[in-house]
Amino acid sequence: MGGNKHHTESFISKYIFSQDHKMISKQFLMTAVFMGVLAVFLSVLFRLQLGWPDEEFAIIETFLGKWGENGKLDTNAYLSLVTIHGTIMVFFVLTGGLSGTFSNLLIPLQIGARDMASGFLNMLSYWFFLVSSIIMVFSLFVENGAAAGGWTIYPPLSALPQAMPGSGMGMTLWLISMTLFVVSSLLGGLNYIVTIINLRTKGMKMSRLPLTIWAFFVTAILGVLSFPVLVSAVVLLMMDRLMGTAFYLSDICVKGEVLDVTGGSPILFQHLFWFLGHPEVYIVLLPALGISSEVIATNSRKPIFGYKAMVGSLVAIGFLSFIVWGHHMFVTGMNPFIGSVFVFTTLLIAIPSAVKAFNYVTTLWKGNIRFTPAMLFSIGLVSTFVTGGLTGIILADSALDISVHDTYFVVGHFHIVMGLSAIFGMMAGVYHWYPKMFGTMMNTRLGYAHFWLTLVCGYGVFFPMHFVGLAGAPRRYYDHSKFALLEGVTDLQLIISVFAIIGSLAQILFLFNFFYNIFRGQKATENPWKANTLEWTTPVEHIHGNWKGALPEVHRWAYDYSNPDHEEDFVLQTTPLKKGEHAH
Amino acid sequence: MIKLLILLVIVVGVIAVAQLAKVYRLSATLRDKREEDISEADTKLQGSLFIVFMLLLFGTTIWQIVRYGYCMPPVASEHGVDYDTLMKFNLYLILFVFFLVNALLFIFANKYRYDKNRKAYFFPHDNRLELIWTVIPAIVLAVIIIYGLRTWIDITGEASEDAIKVELFSRQFDWTARYAGDDGEFGVTNFNTITNSNPLGIVTAEGIKEVIAINDADIAKLNEALAFERGHLLDEEASIIALLHPEDHGHGHDSHGDDHGDDHDHDSHRDDHSDDHGEHHEDNHSDHHEMTAEHKAHLEHRLHEVKEMLASNKVTILTEGSYAAKEDQIYKLQRRNQRLIELESFNFSEDLNAWDAGKDDKLIKGEFHLPVGQEVEFVFRSSDVIHSAYMPHFRAQMNTVPGLPTTFKFTPTVTTDEMRVQQGDPEFDYILLCNKVCGAQHYLMCMKIVVETPEQYENWLSELKTFPNINTGNNFVIN
Secondary structure (H helix, E strand, O other), rough: OOOOOOOOOOOHHHHHHOOOHHHHHHHHHHHHHHHHHHHHHHHHHHHHHHOOOOOOOOHHHHHHHHHHHOOOOHHHHHHHHHHHHHHHHHHHHHHHHHHHHHHHHHHHHOOOOOOOOHHHHHHHHHHHHHHHHHHHHHHHOOOOOOOOOOOOOOOOOOOOOOOOHHHHOOOHHHHHHHHHHHHHHHHHHHHHHHHHHHHOOOOHHHOOHHHHHHHHHHHHHHHHHHHHHHHHHHHHHHHHHOOOOOOOOOEEEEEOOEEOOOOHHHHHHHHHHHHHHHHHHHHHHHHHHHHHHHHHHHHOOOOOOOHHHHHHHHHHHHHHHHHHHHHHHOOOOOOHHHHHHHHHHHHOOHHHHHHHHHHHHHOOOOOEEEOOOOHHHHHHHHHHHHHHHHHHHHHOOOHHHHHHHHHHHHHHHHHHHHHHHHHHHHHHHHHHHHHHHHOOOOOOOHHHHHHHHHHHHHHHOOHHHHHHOOOOOOOOOOOOOOHHHHHHHHHHHHHHHHHHHHHHHHHHHHHHHHHHHHHOOOOOOOOOOOOHHHHOOOOOOOOOOOOOOOOOOOOOOOOOOOOOOOOOOOOOOOOOOOOOOOOO | OOHHHHHHHHHHHHHHHHHHHHHHHHHHOOOOOOOOOOOHHHHHHHHHHHHHHHHHHHHHHHHHHHHHHHOOOOEHHHHHHHHHHHHHHHHHHHHHHHHHHHHHHHHHHOEEEEEOOOOOOOOOOOHHHHHHHHHHHHHHHHHHHHHHHHHHHHHHHHOOOOOOEEEEEEOOOEEEEOOOOOOOOOOHHHHHHEOOEEOOOOOOHHHHHHHHHHHHHHHHHHHHHHHEEEHHHHHHHHHHHHOOOHHOOOHHHHHHOOOHHHHHHHHOOOOOHHHHHHHHHHHOOOHHHHOOHHHHHHHHHHHHHHHHHHOOOOOOOOHHHHHHHHHHHHHHHHHHHHHHHHHHHHHHOOOHHHHHHHHHHHEEEEEEEEEEOEEEEEEEEEEEEEEEEEEEEHHEEEEOOOOEEEEEEEOOOOOOOHHHHHHOOOOOOOEEEEOOOOOOOHOEEEEEEEEEEEHHHHHHHHHHOOOOEEEEEEOOOOO
C-alpha cells in the first residue's frame, strides 16, 4: 500500500473497483442494506397471507403478478418467498453484510494496519458477493419461480424439478449463487485471518486485541473451515440435478414416475449442510457479540468485565459449534445414541453463552451509561440474546425437540437470536462506527425512535411464536386456520403480522437517518464517543494507509475506561503507561 | 380487516413523516449541539423507557401465559406425560432465568445512567464471580442433560414384541396407513413395483408381472414413436434412393442425415430391423456397382416400407432433444424391468414368507385407528421427498425419508371419545400433520387419527378390505 502518499484516483478505482478496506466495507454495507430491505419486504408479503389467510391484498398482485392473482398469494410463491427471505437474511445480510462490513472496516483500523493483507483478494471478495447477490435476486424473476424448498434446501425436494416448480431453474440459480457466495466468504475470511495474525502494529499483542477483533478472528476461522463443506454439498446436489447421479436420492417415485435412482441418502445432505449450518449460526452471531462488547464497554465508561473469559468463551463457542450439527436432525431417524451425544455437546454451549450474558450485565453494573443509539441496540442485543438463547435449551433437548421440531417454536427461537440479536449487533455497529465510515453523525433522536419501535415490534413478532409453536403449528404452512388444533392461537398469528408490518415500516426511520446523513449529517469529530481503540486516532477524512505518518504504537489494552490512575474516563491505547502503572 | 391495516399503515406513515420534519427543524435550530452530546433529559427518558419496556415485556409475557397457558395440545400417550413433565420443568427454569437476567439488565441500564459528576467503577474482572456463573450453569445444565437423556432413552427404546405394527407411507400430498393383517407381517416393498393401483410398491408375483408388462408396452410404444420419426425416415429414404440410383445422386447421401449423424441413425433402428440392414449401412461407402440382386431387393422392400410408414398416420416429428429423451426413457424402463426380474428370481429362490405376506396387508387413506393402551410401533416410509409424520397429541414426530425406513413407538392412553368428553368438544379429533416442507400442498397434508377401545379397533380392522384394495376413511374436510 502506498502508505500516506496521496495520489489522485479515478472515480472507478475509488468507488467501484476499490481495494481500500474502508471503501469495500461501505460497499458491503450498502449491498447488505439493499438485500435487507428486500428480505424484509418479502416477509411482509407472506405475513399478510399468514395473518389474514382469508383476505385478498391488492399489493400482493401488484408485486407478484401471476403468483398473486386476485390478491391471493400462490402456494408455491409463498414457499419461494419464505425460502428467499431466509437465504438472504442468513447469508447475504447477516454473513456477508455483518462480517463483510465490520471485519473490513475494523480489522485494519483496530489492529493498526494500513490495509488488509491483500487488497486485491478483498476486492474480489466483494465482487463475488455482489454477483452472487444479483443472481439470488434475479432468481425471483425466473418463469417457475425462485427456489422454494426452504433455505435449507433439503433434497429430494430440491433435487427433483418434478416435485415443485421452484426446484427448476430457481433452484439452479440458488445453487450457483451460493457457490459464488462461498468463494466470496472464503476470500474474505482468509484475508481477515492473515491480517490479524501478521499485521498487528507494535505493542498490539493478541491479549490486547479489542473483543471485536477476537470475534471477527474466530468467525473467520469458522467460515474458512465450514463453508467448503457447503460447497461440496451444493456441488453434489447440482450433479444429482444435472448429471443423473444419485448422491442424495434413493428409491424414489415422484408424481407417479419411478426414477432410476438407488443407493443415495437424503440424510447425507443434511449432515453436510448442517456441518456448515450450525457454525454458520455463530458466524452470524459472534461478530454481533464482538461489536456489542466494544459498544457496551465504551458507553458504560467501564472496562468490559472479564476480558479473558470473554475471549475464552468466544473460542469455546467457536469450537463447540463444530460438534453440534446433529441437533438439527433429531427426528430424521438418526441413531438415538448419536442424538444423545449431540444433546450433550449442544447444551455445553450454554455455559460460555451464560458467561457472556452475565459479563455483559456486570459491565453495566456501576457503570456510567451513555445512551447513544448504538448503546441502546447493544442492550437490546443482550436482552434478545438471553431470551432467544434460553429457548435453545429446549430445542437442544432431543426428547423435547420431538414435538416442537420444525414448529413456530423453532422459528421464534432462531429469529430472536439471529433476527433480533444479530441484527441489533449490526445496527449497533452502524450507529457506532458511522462517523468513522462516512465522516458524519447520524441523528440521535431518530436513532432512539428506531430502536424502541424495533425492540417492541421485534419482541411482538417473535415472542408469541413460541406459544404458536407449542400449540403445534408447523412452520412453512401456507395457512394455519384450517385446523381445529390451532384454533386457540390464530389471533396470535394476526398480532404477529401487525407487529411485523409496523416493525418493517419503522426501518424507514433508519434508512432515512442513514442515507440523509451521509450527505447532510453533522461533521464528525475524530473521537466522538471518547473510545480507546486505534480507529479513533485516524483522521475523519479517509486516507489511504489510515494514519498520517508512522503507525501508532500500542501500550495498553483497549478497555482502560474510568481507570482510577487517570483523570479522564478513557485512555487511548496509544497512551504510554504512567510510571508505576501496570499494563493489563 | 384490510381497511384497518391500510389505515394503520397510513397513520404510522404520517406520524413518521411528521416526526422527521419536526426533528429536523429542531436540529437545525440547535446547530451547535453535537449529536454525541446526550442531554440529561434524553438520558433520563431512555433510562425510564428501559423500565417501561421491562414492565411491558414481563406484563405481556405473563398475560400470554395466563391467556394461552401451557399451550401444548392435550396429551394422549404414555411417554407424552413424561414429556410434559420434562417440558414444564425446562419452561419454568428458562422463564426464571429470562425474568432474572432481563430484570437485572434493564434495571442496571436505568440505575447507572450517565451522570457527568460520577465516574464508573473500574472493575475489570473478578475470578470468583466468573467461577460462580460458570459452575452454576454447568450444574443446572448437567441436571437438564441427565433428565432429558433419560426421557429420550425411554422414548427411543426398542418396541416390545407384541407391539402393533403400523406403517405410515407418505407422498405428495397424502398419507397411507398399512396394517400387517392376520400374519402380523408386512409384505416386502420395492419402489420399482409402484403403480397407480399399488402406490406403496408392495411386492407380489402378479404385481411384478403386471409392471413388467406395462413397461414392455411402454417400451414398444416408445420404439414405435422413434421408428416413425419423420426426419429419420426421410433420411433413410433418401439414402436408399441414393444407393439404388447412384448415377442420379452421386454421393448425395452425405448431404442428408447430417442432422443426426450415421451412428445415431444406426442406433435407433437397431431394435426393429434385422441385422443385415445394419450391414447395409456399413456398405454405404463400398462400391455401389457390386450390389447383389438380393441386396437390391431387400433395399427396395425397405424403401417401400419406409414410404408406407411416411404415409401412415403414425408418423411422429421429434426434436433431437425429445428423440434422445425417448431413447433415455427406453433405457431406463429396460433397467427397471431388469431389476424387477432380479427381484422376482430372488424372491422365488429364497422362498420367503414375506413374498406372500403382502396379500393380507390392509391399506387405508384419510384416517387410521389405534387401540388404546397398546403399544404401537410405526414404520415410516416415503415415496418422493422427505415428509414428517407429526402427531402433536402423542408428542410424536419422525421424518419419512425415501429409501430409508424410520420408526417411532408410543402407547395411546386416551380414546377419541374420552378426549371429546375431557375437552368438552364433540368435534375433537387427533391429527397427523406433515411437518417437513414438501411442496405446494404441504399445509393440507394431514390425516385423522382415531383412538378407540381394543374391541372397536379389532372390529374396524376386520372390516377393512385387503390389498390390492385401498380403503378410504373420513379425513377432515379441508377447504
